Amino acid sequence: MKPVLLVLNLQVPAHLEQMVQTFPDFDVIYAPEADQAEAAIAAHGARVQCVCTIGATGLSAAQMQRMPKLSLVCAMGAGYENIDVAYAKAHGIAVGNGAGTNDECVADHAMGLLIAAVRGIVKLDKATRAGIWRSAMPLPANVSGKRLGVVGLGTIGAKIAKRAAAFDMSIGYHNRQPRDGVSHQYFGDLLALAAWADVLLVATPGGAGTKHLINAEVLSALGEKGVLVNIARGSVVDTQALAEAVREGRVAGAGLDVYESEPLPPPELMDLDSVVLTPHVGGWSPEAVQNSVDRFIANMRSHLDGKPLVSPI
Template identity: 90%
Template sequence: MKPALLVLNLQVPAHLQQMEQSFPDFDMIYAPEADQCEAAIAAHGARVLCVCTIGSTGLSAAQMQRMPKLSLVCAMGAGYENIDVAYAKAHGIAVGNGAGTNDECVADHAMGLMIAAVRGIVRYDKATRAGTWRSALPLPPNVSGKRLGIVGLGTIGAKIAKRAAAFDMPVGYHNRKPREGVSHQYFDSLLALAAWADVLLVATPGGAGTSHLINTEVLNALGEKGFLVNIARGSVVDTQALADAVRSGRVAGAGLDVYESEPLPPQELLELDAVVLTPHVAGWSPEAVQNSVDRFIANMRCYLDGQPLVSPI
């Protein structure tokens, strides 16, 4: 009987076919829903050798324990917050991700959310369709020249900063420590960065260490003219705190591609026209998704050939 490749994230038929053709010696089991995953592990766990997943779906230690031959877990995309990496490594299971495969797409989307939030594009679109002319609407502020504070200046954050340079935006950032070779202003305090910034953009990894990092105190520091943009993980932002801050005018608005309630919409924010929402698509484009599939295949081939993964965790 063939070993199994278990695919836990949503795929289009062409990409499933590409995986099957790339690994003809494997049975591919496609189980993108939680109940399908449970059924697949129950029926085929004994012969699962490799798992393809995403950060939000992840793979728990309990699931890995039910797959005794599991040797490789790969996340498509950069995030891997719900994969139990510590358990995997302690049990000799290689872990990889798709770092770099959708960075350009995420950076583009981040700029779009920022412009839409600051310039009020979505609410002005609604007003125009309702017959309201500009003289009845408040003046939206410039994006150019605003101070951009990036929380998590990794690869994606750096690409966003590069795009912001075209808008003449001074860039500051907060990481656990300064990045070498980076000229942007470093803030060792998130509160100090929020107080300095006109736009606070979240690009930090998810997980327990960053849960509700953006809270009432940070939003108060950002202030009544400030905007929040989140293209990282929904768990980083306290949704209720953001709703309260926008509703009370303590921040001017927000643009979010991710939120705590995924895949359900954030009910606390739906009535607020100063908040622009998209359904976790910042990393989705035909180009980015194809890159992610190609990277997974490359990682799995390296593993099967006894070579280091292209992008190990």
């Protein structure tokens, strides 16, 4: 019987067919829902050699233990927070991701959320449809000239900063350590960055180490004219603290592509028209998704040929 390539994340038919055509010696089993994944592992776990997943879905040690022939796990996209990388590496399982495949798309979307939140574009759209003219509304703020604080100046954060610089925004950032060759102002303390910034943009990895990194104290430091943008992971922001800060006027608004409740919308924020919400599509475009599929295929092909992964973790 053929070995199995188990695909645990959402795919369009054309991309599944691309995998089937590229790896004819494998049975490609598509199981994007949790119950489907459980059934697939129960039925085919002994034959699974490669797994395609995403960071939010991941792959646990318990699941890997049920796949004795597993030799490769790859996340499409950069995130891999729910893959048990330590277990995989301890058991000789290669782990890769799609780093860089959707960075441009995420950076574009981040700027869209930033502009929409700062300018109040969604509120303005609703008001216009209701017949309210500009003279009855407060003046929307400028984007240019504002201070952008980036939490996590990795590859995506740097691309967002490049776009923000074109809007004449001043850029500051917070990482564990300063980045070499970066001219933006470094803040070793997150609270200091939040107090300095007009817009605080979250681009740090998810996981236990960053859970609720953006909390009530950080939001208070951001201040009543400040805007929060999150294109990272929902777990990084304390949703309840954000809702309270917006309701109480301690923060002006937010633009969020990710939330703790996903795929359900965040109930705490649903009635707040100063919060712009999108359904975790920051990295989704025809170009970006195709790049991610191509990278997964390149990683798997390299692995099967006994070569290093194109983008190993």
